[in-house]
Each structure stands twice: as C-alpha cells, then as structure tokens.
Amino acid sequence: MSNRGCLFIVGLGPGAAATMTPQAREAIERTSVVIGYEGYFAWIADLIAGKECITLPLTQEVERARMAVRRATQGDSVSLISSGDAGIYGMASLVLEMLESDGATDGLEVTVIPGLSAVNARASLRGAPRAHDFAVISRSDLLTPGELSERRLLAAAGADFVVALLNPKSGRRAWQFPRARDLLLHHLPPETPAGLVRNAYRPGQSVEVTTLVQMADSPVDMLTTVIVGNSRTRLLGHRLVTPRGYRLDAEDPRP
Amino acid sequence: MSNRGCLFIVGLGPGAAATMTPQAREAIERTSVVIGYEGYFAWIADLIAGKECITLPLTQEVERARMAVRRATQGDSVSLISSGDAGIYGMASLVLEMLESDGATDGLEVTVIPGLSAVNARASLRGAPRAHDFAVISRSDLLTPGELSERRLLAAAGADFVVALLNPKSGRRAWQFPRARDLLLHHLPPETPAGLVRNAYRPGQSVEVTTLVQMADSPVDMLTTVIVGNSRTRLLGHRLVTPRGYRLDAEDPRP
Numbered sequence: 467m468s469n470r471g472c473l474f475i476v477g478l479g480p481g482a483a484a485t486m487t488p489q490a491r492e493a494i495e496r497t498s499v500v501i502g503y504e505g506y507f508a509w510i511a512d513l514i515a516g517k518e519c520i521t522l523p524l525t526q527e528v529e530r531a532r533m534a535v536r537r538a539t540q541g542d543s544v545s546l547i548s549s550g551d552a553g554i555y556g557m558a559s560l561v562l563e564m565l566e567s568d569g570a571t572d573g574l575e576v577t578v579i580p581g582l583s584a585v586n587a588r589a590s591l592r593g594a595p596r597a598h599d600f601a602v603i604s605r606s607d608l609l610t611p612g613e614l615s616e617r618r619l620l621a622a623a624g625a626d627f628v629v630a631l632l633n634p635k636s637g638r639r640a641w642q643f644p645r646a647r648d649l650l651l652h653h654l655p656p657e658t659p660a661g662l663v664r665n666a667y668r669p670g671q672s673v674e675v676t677t678l679v680q681m682a683d684s685p686v687d688m689l690t691t692v693i694v695g696n697s698r699t700r701l702l703g704h705r706l707v708t709p710r711g712y713r714l715d716a717e718d719p720r721p
Numbered sequence: 722m723s724n725r726g727c728l729f730i731v732g733l734g735p736g737a738a739a740t741m742t743p744q745a746r747e748a749i750e751r752t753s754v755v756i757g758y759e760g761y762f763a764w765i766a767d768l769i770a771g772k773e774c775i776t777l778p779l780t781q782e783v784e785r786a787r788m789a790v791r792r793a794t795q796g797d798s799v800s801l802i803s804s805g806d807a808g809i810y811g812m813a814s815l816v817l818e819m820l821e822s823d824g825a826t827d828g829l830e831v832t833v834i835p836g837l838s839a840v841n842a843r844a845s846l847r848g849a850p851r852a853h854d855f856a857v858i859s860r861s862d863l864l865t866p867g868e869l870s871e872r873r874l875l876a877a878a879g880a881d882f883v884v885a886l887l888n889p890k891s892g893r894r895a896w897q898f899p900r901a902r903d904l905l906l907h908h909l910p911p912e913t914p915a916g917l918v919r920n921a922y923r924p925g926q927s928v929e930v931t932t933l934v935q936m937a938d939s940p941v942d943m944l945t946t947v948i949v950g951n952s953r954t955r956l957l958g959h960r961l962v963t964p965r966g967y968r969l970d971a972e973d974p975r976p
Contacts, residue, residue: 483743484747485742487739488738489739551841562962566957566958580837580841582742582835586732586837586838599870599873603854604854614881617880618880621876624876625876626872626873702818707817707818
C-alpha cells in the first residue's frame with residue numbers, strides 16, 4: 467500500500483484556451499499543485515484559483531520535473547504543465563526517466579495527457595503541408611548533437627519527407643538556419659515551398675510563405691516553426707499543399 | 722463581392738469528446754452543414770441537432786471533399802470533419818487542391834482547424850517515445866508508392882529517427898508489416914523497443930509494448946499505430962522513453 471499522490475503531465479496545446487482539450491482542463495482541475503514555466507500560467511488563469519502554483523524559469527526543466535515527482539511522491543495531486551504536446555520535446559520523457567533513476571515508479575500514478583502540438587497547430591495555419599509522410603527535427607543543439615541533426619536533415623530531404631524544423635536558430639546560433647537550408651538544397655529544388663510560422667494561436671502570430679532557397683533571408687527565432695515541402699508540395703494561394711495522391715479528375719478516387 | 726459561404730476543415734482528434742478542442746466544437750456549432758464519414762458523427766452527437774448531416778463512406782474522400790466545396794460555394798456554412806488532425810493524412814490538402822483545380826478559391830473562406838493527431842494521442846499512451854526527432858510514415862500504398870515508402874523507412878532508421886508507422890497493414894497487404902520490420906532492422910538493434918496502440922482514446926483501446934524484432938508477431942491492422950524507438954529509446958516499466966539529453970545527476974540541467 468502507498469499513500470502516494472498522482473502526477474499528470476499535461477500538454478496545454480499551443481497557448482489559446484480554444485486549443486486546449488477538455489481532458490487537459492480536467493486534469494488540472496483535479497490536482498492541487500500546478501508546476502510549470504511561469505509563462506504558461508496565464509493560459510490557465512481560470513483553472514488555478516485556490517491551487518498551489520509553482521513557477522520555475524524556462525531553462526530549469528530538470529528542477530521542475532524533480533519538484534513534480536517529489537510532491538507527487540509525498541502524496542499531492544500534481545499537474546506538471548507543458549506547452550504543445552507534453553510528449554513532443556516536452557516534459558514527459560524527462561519525468562519518466564527521473565522516476566526510473568530514483569526507483570520511484572512503484573505506486574505513483576503517472577498519466578501523460580496529450581495536447582495539440584505546436585507542429586500541428588502551425589502547419590494548419592499554412593494549409594496542409596503534411597498530408598504526406600513527414601519528419602520533425604529540432605535544431606536545438608543543447609539537446610541533440612549538431613552532427614546528428616545535420617544527418618537527419620539530409621536523410622529526410624533525400625527520402626522526400628516534408629520537414630518541420632523546430633528551434634531553427636537562436637541568437638547564439640545564427641549560422642544554423644542557413645546551414646539547414648544548404649543541407650536541404652542537396653536534395654530539393656531551390657523553389658521548394660517553405661512556410662514560417664511564429665507564435666501560432668498566440669498574440670503576435672505571423673505566417674510567411676517563401677521558398678527553400680530564400681527562407682534564410684526571413685527573420686526566424688526559437689519560437690518559429692519552419693516547414694519545408696517535399697518534391698510534390700505546391701503553393702496554392704498563400705498555402706502549402708502536399709497532394710495525397712488522389713486523382714481529382716477520375717471517377718475512382720484511388721490513384 | 723460574393724455570396725459564398727464558409728468551409729471549416731475540422732480535425733476532431735482521436736475520437737473521445739475529452740480530446741476535442743473547443744475551437745473544433747465551435748466551428749461545428751457555427752455551421753449549418755456537416756459532412757463526413759458516418760462513423761465520426763457519433764463523436765459529435767451533442768453538436769449536430771438541427772444541422773444537415775451528410776455521410777459518405779470511408780473510401781469516398783474525393784466525393785466528400787467535392788460536396789463540401791460545392792455546398793460552401795453555394796453559400797452554406799460547412800464543416801468537413803476528419804479524425805485526428807485534418808492536416809495529417811486528412812482532408813485539408815484534398816480540399817485545397819480541389820479548390821485550385823476548380824478555380825474556386827476566390828471569395829470562399831476556408832479555415833483548417835487542427836486536432837489532436839492520432840500519432841500524438843497514441844504516443845502519449847506509451848509514455849514519451851517522441852521526445853526527440855521523429856518521422857511519421859504511412860504504409861498505405863493506395864496513396865504512396867511502395868518503393869518510396871520503403872526508402873523512407875530506411876532513411877529514417879539510418880538517421881536514428883523515432884519512427885511512427887501508420888496503416889501498418891491491411892488484409893490485402895499482410896506482408897507489409899514484416900517487411901517494414903526487416904527494413905528497420907538494417908539500422909536498428911533487434912531489441913529496440915516498439916509500441917503498438919490500437920483505438921487510442923476509443924472503445925477497445927489496446928496498448929502493447931514489444932521489440933522491433935518481435936513486433937510483427939503481434940496482431941496489427943489499419944487502426945494500429947506502431948512506434949519504433951531510436952538507438953536511445955528504452956523501456957521503463959511498460960513505457961517507451963527516448964531521453965531528451967538532460968543530465969539528471971548534474972546541477973546544470975544542460976548536457
């Protein structure tokens with residue numbers, strides 16, 4: 467028997483209340499402690515009255531995860547909140563690893579609540595660039611060795627995946643985005659459509675459509691998602707569309 | 722000037738009301754015509770009273786899209802509903818292509834409403850396998866040439882992506898799933914963790930954790946999503962976890 471609490475790892479979605487699932491709201495409502503980066507609490511202001519809210523800065527992921535595990539292990543009901551989908555570059559894997567290394571998994575109920583990922587949200591704003599196979603690559607070399615990230619860019623373009631590029635550059639890594647463009651140009655034509663979205667579904671949202679060869683001329687930052695089409699992606703109006711392969715002129719919808 | 726209507730292409734999420742965004746609900750509430758595969762209407766039964774509901778079978782994607790465009794062009798407000806995220810192997814690209822080929826884009830307001838994708842939802846049920854770069858590959862050769870799909874499997878495993886495999890096999894393609902396993906085994910160890918989820922967040926949900934070499938021994942169908950880890954993915958309890966690269970033993974959370 468155990469008097470341990472429970473821990474929800476909650477993906478809030480991209481930020482607007484309109485994109486948060488009822489499941490995520492309910493998880494937060496059910497817990498007495500909410501832990502997260504302080505910027506996220508504004509998104510759930512209507513849910514946190516009377517709850518203990520613990521904020522830690524954006525860089526302190528390990529500390530946030532550790533605090534959530536500790537409080538849950540002590541018997542509290544805890545929500546650890548994450549933007550987007552908690553499983554995509556989010557807090558879920560960090561917590562699960564930590565539980566293992568602490569030998570603390572017994573008796574602690576841990577639930578991962580999926581959210582609308584930033585990639586999905588941003589892609590929708592640009593049309594339907596990912597109606598076909600796609601690859602998601604984060605260029606943050608804090609967590610992925612640069613060499614591996616570059617190998618993935620080449621492999622993805624070589625196999626004609628649509629590519630979503632997260633964290634395309636930060637102040638310290640201004641060379642990374644032109645470098646990604648050059649790697650993709652090994653396999654893709656210069657005029658391949660590319661889309662840049664910043665702050666999807668948040669204040670200050672911007673959407674820009676450009677081409678692979680020109681995309682590095684546009685301003686990007688850590689909050690920008692870049693989607694680069696594959697050989698079949700076309701620009702229709704201001705939207706990127708990757709055909710699914712249906713024949714639109716035929717009676718039989720299958721190619 | 723135009724008296725055209727509006728068209729929402731709505732991602733409902735994986736199926737449970739708890740995973741549908743308020744934005745998706747509001748879009749359906751705002752429209753007078755709802756078009757989709759009949760199986761989806763049960764998910765939104767509370768939203769469709771008094772609306773004109775048009776159902777077409779699962780194979781008739783082109784017909785559904787065409788009807789939605791026609792009705793919206795005639796001045797109706799229309800929701801075309803899709804499971805998961807409308808932009809991921811969903812209806813969005815089909816509609817946008819169709820509008821272009823019909824020359825019907827002028828004056829018609831088309832909005833893509835993202836949903837919780839089946840991939841996200843299923844991955845959450847297995848832990849956090851995609852905390853790192855990942856590739857999504859559909860094995861439906863109705864829409865993707867088999868050769869290209871196989872090239873993508875090899876490229877993804879060779880560049881150490883976590884791989885999500887959709888539509889791993891159907892009755893007519895029983896050989897496809899063992900073939901995918903064999904391709905991934907070119908680059909990944911046999912004991913690489915793999916997870917199989919069927920009917921995520923729907924009645925009959927099942928989750929199974931296995932290994933790459935053994936995965937083709939498990940029953941799969943068109944509704945199963947298979948996630949195969951990368952070289953760093955480990956099995957923690959019954960969950961797949963791909964470490965993000967944080968050092969858990971250090972004061973500094975960055976590696």
